[in-house]
Amino acid sequence: MTKRLRNTEVCADCSIPDPRWASVNRGVLICDECCSVHRSLGRHSSQVRHLTHTPWPPTQLQMVQTLYSNGANSIWEHSLLDPASVMSGKRKANPQDKLHPNKSEFIKAKYQMLAFVHRMPCREDDSSTAKDLSKQLHSSVRTGNLETCLRLLSLGAQANFFHPEKGNTPLHVAAKAGQVSQAELLTVYGADPGAPDSNGKTPIDYSREAGHHELADRLVEIQYELTDRLAFYLCGRKPDHKSGQHFIVPQMADSLDLSQLAKAAKRKLQSLKNHLFEELAMDVYDEVDRRETDAVWLATQNHSTLVTETTVVPFLPVNPEYSSTRNQGRQKLARFNAHEFATLVIDILSDAKRRQQGSLISSPIDNVVKNLAVRHGSDSQDNDQPDYDSVASDEDTDQELLSSKGDRTKSLDSDLSDGPITMQEYMEVKNALSASETKILQLMKANNNLSDELRLMQKKLQSLQSENTSLRRQVTTNIYHTPSGTDHPDPSSPSALKRRQSARASRPTSMYETGSGLKPFLSKGESPYPEEGVPTLQPFPPHVSKTCSLYCRRSRLRSSGWMGEGHSIPEQDDQESGSDPALPSTEDVIRKTEQITKNIQELLRAAQENKHDSFIPCSERIHVAVTEMAALFPKKPQSETVRGSLRLLTSSACRLQSECRKAAPSEGGGPGTDMQLVTQQVIQCAYDIAKAAKQLVTITTKENTN
Incomplete structure (x- = not known):
């Protein structure tokens, strides 16, 4: 099962001769140094195997060799093949480059950020674009053109796409046509060998009916790959399927x-x-x-x-x-x-x-x-x-x-016993289901009532927002059109008070990640803001969920220490005693986070597509949405957790605007600016905002359910 590829190959990332590793899902061969970076990206980005020291399914090895021979690497380096890329400063890593930072940054941009992949023209409906690509994939897998299918998959085609007219998936088509390499590629990208078509037949059934028995046996192996790999790890044997x-x-x-x-x-x-x-x-x-x-x-x-x-x-x-x-x-x-x-x-x-x-x-x-x-x-x-x-x-x-x-x-x-279910157990389950259905009906009725109230509140909120906007215009007019001789007004005057309130209202706030599908371009290194003690953040789930880790003991993660002492907002640092007004409703906070989510998604999309001129408008929209969310909370919250989250929220939004200005040509973002570093810092700020908003959603949910 360990077949060696030709020694005339070169590393797909730095062109060093005789690569000894392969990236299965990318269809490329890589050298030892580049492999170390691939491994640090994780299997979701690159699945690496050694060409001789790792057991290979022969058909999978053949699939990788075919992809590499047919130029699969050009998919991941599409924009670098354009002569204009030389003028823009983009270039591929070479053997003389240092592993860190040169090769590692190039590899991360290539596979993690997909910075050089061909981009489809922007369309309003992304779902229709993915559907069109998936239909193309469905038609292409009956042929032997692997590179075309990999290109479609890289653009967003779904390997498990169920064709509404044909009533099956691409893997059904490949299995029926006996396209072994296509089946290997599809399963690497998520195709299910046991998925039934509209007639209840699986790809395994189609391959057997068409006489492709070796392909059918291979698909069965893929079905049980997880447990087979675990068993082989322990005892060096696999079951005879x-x-x-x-x-x-x-x-x-x-x-x-x-x-x-x-x-x-x-x-x-x-x-x-x-x-x-x-x-x-x-x-x-x-x-x-x-x-x-x-x-x-x-x-x-x-x-x-x-x-x-x-x-x-x-x-x-x-x-x-x-x-x-x-x-x-x-x-x-x-x-x-x-x-x-x-x-x-x-x-x-x-x-x-x-x-x-x-x-x-x-x-x-x-x-x-x-x-x-x-x-x-x-x-x-x-x-x-x-x-x-x-x-x-x-x-x-x-x-x-x-x-x-x-x-x-x-x-x-x-x-958990494997014995039959008794009548008593059956009746208990039945009664429990009946009680659950009754409770569900009650909850649905309550939900309808809450929805009606929410619509009324939204109308009222829109009215208040319009009034607030009008007041802001008046405050701005007072700030920039003061009478002569009043360059230094009395801090206690009404106009000064309005200016302070306006400054408060314009301070940014935050959101939490809602699973947009856009992969953040976060570096795995140190935080861009070590002086603030902010760790590198990961994406957060689209809803507040209670979580646990299996085979690890429960311990609460403390939320303190996220922000340093230098990032506070004046009204929250005010130590005057006073009653803590009630926190806003969970629905209001979530609705505001959805607005911020939409704006951050636009920012991430602009970062992914290198549209740096869109950074400032996106950051301004995030600023406004954050301000509106922060306005929901009390000016002097007694909870240290709330104060810390709001500090992280507002300071991160301020940093976001500052970083976005660095990317604008009018603000000094010229040829000498490291745009990749600026982009990473912009995204780090966005996810700091996401973290803070997630904490605020969690807090309000907990308080409002108690």
């Missing part, structure tokens, strides 16, 4: 941790809902890949010349498609020693087998064990955020592997 054996659970029970804590952890694992179990299994798969690739990396390097920064990836890199809590939980997996990690892997294998073979529900765990391909798709998103508890702190011991699910999830030990 042709004989009907789909699972291998290593017989290592005698050597595993059988403490009460480990048993409790296993029970909690069994009580997880299917989608949460899938997420945990996928995260463990990524950790297995990280550990195995580290072993290959260390075995193939020249240890006399190893550089620390290119040795290993210490933990799973951040995936911007996941919540910050899930990313932190994924990184905690690196703290497990071999014994603990083996225990976790065997528990997952055992429960995956139990869920598929012993489950009586209509949605079996097939979607877990066979659907690793879905998590391969770098553009796939799941808006149903994981219901994790907060992750363990660094002081927690590695033996404390599992936290409580909290009051919301009761123990399901009595429901």
